[in-house]
Amino acid sequence: xxxxxxxxxxxxxxxxxxxxxxxxxxxxxxxxxxxxxxxxxxxxxxxxxxxxxxxxxxxxxxxxxxxxxxxxxxxxxxxxxxxxxxxxxxxxxxxxxxxxxxxxxxxxxxxxxxxxxxxxxxxxxxxxxxxxxxxxxxxxxxxxxxxxxxxxxxxxxxxxxxxxxxxxxxxxxxxxxxxxxxxxxxxxxxxxxxxxxxxxxxxxxxxxxxxxxxxxxxx
Amino acid sequence: xxxxxxxxxxxxxxxxxxxxxxxxxxxxxxxxxxxxxxxxxxxxxxxxxxxxxxxxxxxxxxxxxxxxxxxxxxxxxxxxxxxxxxxxxxxxxxxxxxxxxxxxxxxxxxxxxxxxxxxxxxxxxxxxxxxxxxxxxxxxxxxx
Numbered sequence: 001x002x003x004x005x006x007x008x009x010x011x012x013x014x015x016x017x018x019x020x021x022x023x024x025x026x027x028x029x030x031x032x033x034x035x036x037x038x039x040x041x042x043x044x045x046x047x048x049x050x051x052x053x054x055x056x057x058x059x060x061x062x063x064x065x066x067x068x069x070x071x072x073x074x075x076x077x078x079x080x081x082x083x084x085x086x087x088x089x090x091x092x093x094x095x096x097x098x099x100x101x102x103x104x105x106x107x108x109x110x111x112x113x114x115x116x117x118x119x120x121x122x123x124x125x126x127x128x129x130x131x132x133x134x135x136x137x138x139x140x141x142x143x144x145x146x147x148x149x150x151x152x153x154x155x156x157x158x159x160x161x162x163x164x165x166x167x168x169x170x171x172x173x174x175x176x177x178x179x180x181x182x183x184x185x186x187x188x189x190x191x192x193x194x195x196x197x198x199x200x201x202x203x204x205x206x207x208x209x210x211x212x213x214x215x216x217x218x219x
Numbered sequence: 220x221x222x223x224x225x226x227x228x229x230x231x232x233x234x235x236x237x238x239x240x241x242x243x244x245x246x247x248x249x250x251x252x253x254x255x256x257x258x259x260x261x262x263x264x265x266x267x268x269x270x271x272x273x274x275x276x277x278x279x280x281x282x283x284x285x286x287x288x289x290x291x292x293x294x295x296x297x298x299x300x301x302x303x304x305x306x307x308x309x310x311x312x313x314x315x316x317x318x319x320x321x322x323x324x325x326x327x328x329x330x331x332x333x334x335x336x337x338x339x340x341x342x343x344x345x346x347x348x349x350x351x352x353x354x355x356x357x358x359x360x361x362x363x
Contacts, residue, residue: 004250024250058252100252107247114244121237122262125230127281131264139245140255158248
């Protein structure tokens with residue numbers, strides 16, 4: 001039962017705050033000999049598995065580390081291209097770690113804007129009048145909850161599907177935002193939130209929500 | 220605003236675009252590897268349920284907020300439609316089968332059966348033939 005991450009989106013759809021609270025990492029490390037039985041393909045600045053799913057290594061996983069050393073996007077720590085390195089039989093046997101690629105901050109920005117639009121379309125597609133945007137989006141691995149304030153700020157929380165009490169957690173995050181970001185004289189509206197007290201109190205609130213399973217009133 | 224809104228006439232296009240974007244969004248956001256992917260979303264007034272088959276047929280249902288997981292219902296709707304349309308013993312009304320002589324001379328080993336009607340796309344709001352419409356109605360009544 002965990003809360004994975006929190007996103008705060010401003011009126012225009014831009015991401016102003018993001019926190020990864022818990023990241024379950026499904027990673028698999030294996031030693032390979034030439035030739036590689038998986039097909040790797042470059043995608044989005046990373047080397048992704050395109051074919052050859054086996055042993056916990058799934059299609060869509062990225063190369064995270066070679067021989068224990070983390071890769072830097074498409075390049076190894078030494079600056080060589082990962083795909084070229086793995087095509088060279090002289091480098092084998094090699095131990096490669098695969099896993100779900102982590103989102104870069106650029107990708108998070110794009111996903112936040114994407115959600116901002118999807119939220120709006122959700123209210124347009126409604127069979128009934130006066131619908132709000134998407135308040136909850138459900139998948140088999142996570143549940144996304146969204147609370148839009150009267151001023152247009154969206155608080156988005158990604159959590160485990162079984163986690164309860166996210167509604168009150170969203171209200172609590174709104175409270176923390178107004179106490180530690182809005183009341184901060186150095187914070188400008190709609191700008192990225194860089195307030196230490198906001199970070200601290202948000203992390204505390206997430207821990208309370210995770211432990212209690214639900215957020216009590218008046219906390 | 221539903222009545223005079225131009226977007227309403229293109230609702231199915233908007234819905235398809237939205238579902239496509241949500242699927243891509245969800246596959247990037249997910250902290251773990253997904254099996255079934257996007258299941259449903261809800262707003263303050265309705266809940267949209269989604270089921271996609273491995274062949275790409277999408278079944279969508281908009282319900283009230285009180286409805287839980289109806290993935291098996293959507294699967295039943297799909298399999299009923301599939302059964303009554305694709306597996307019909309009679310050839311389709313516009314008879315798109317090749318002329319008798321052509322098939323005989325070119326590939327005598329091919330079994331001769333009518334070309335299947337392409338499966339109906341997108342939401343359950345499209346009109347299926349009468350037989351499957353009755354089956355869908357029965358299932359929807361069971362839901363209440």
